[in-house]
Amino acid sequence: MQEHMLSTPVYQNVHDFQIQHGKTLFLLQLSQATVIQDIQQKIQDVDVENLYIFHDSATWGEQLHTVISQHLNQALAGWHAVICGDEHFIWISDAALRQAGLLRDEIARVLIAGKRQVYCVHCFHMQSSTAKDFCQCEDCGVDLLIRPHFSERLGAYMGVCANAESRGKPDIKEVSHV
The missing domain is CATH 3.40.50 (Rossmann fold)
Incomplete structure (x- = not known):
């Protein structure tokens, strides 16, 4: 049985890492x-x-x-x-x-604590942020909830709309068939 993969990165402590043989x-x-x-x-x-x-x-x-x-x-x-x-x-x-x-x-x-990358799933913009939980997308202005899901491919945490329920529904116009 395959072990469950976590989507948050694991880091070593500076005092715990071992120098490997070789260069x-x-x-x-x-x-x-x-x-x-x-x-x-x-x-x-x-x-x-x-x-x-x-x-x-x-x-x-x-x-x-x-x-x-x-x-x-x-x-x-x-x-x-x-x-x-x-x-x-x-x-x-x-x-x-x-x-x-x-x-x-x-x-x-x-x-070392500092900036991390946040990927806006709405406009696909990548930005640096020091925020832990919430930030605003620099490109589309959406308030983002920074999810603990991390993409190693992108090197970023996923940012999703933090207030989707209050943003309202898009206007849907009925199309009449002629």
Whole structure:
């Protein structure tokens, strides 16, 4: 019998993840210095040349893809990755690593509180949000309830209309047949 799949992501605690044998690529988002210090202390004896800290800027996505392609395009078997950051950073990094050939089990994800992606199921707009339960879609203006359902493919939580019952029904006009 197949085990039930949960739709919310599972993250590792920074103190619990284990360094794997082989090469490890560390991708860290600079948002909480104490967490980065914990990771740097944990890995001080291994792979420090493969440690990259990304500052919050408009170009971190481009920098991330460059780092991943430099390390993994010519890599042999045995590479692992540790991603540490907010959910937005984690899932963009995860997608890039998996596109480069890493498997799900070769990637450790360590969550630091911050932004996460919300996908509006009404207009298909993707936006970053720090809200836990509710936000408003930047594109269509619908008040969204942020569901606990998470799409790894999109790297986002599903946002559905929070007040559907009060939005009224659309005008339906009768069509007379001639």
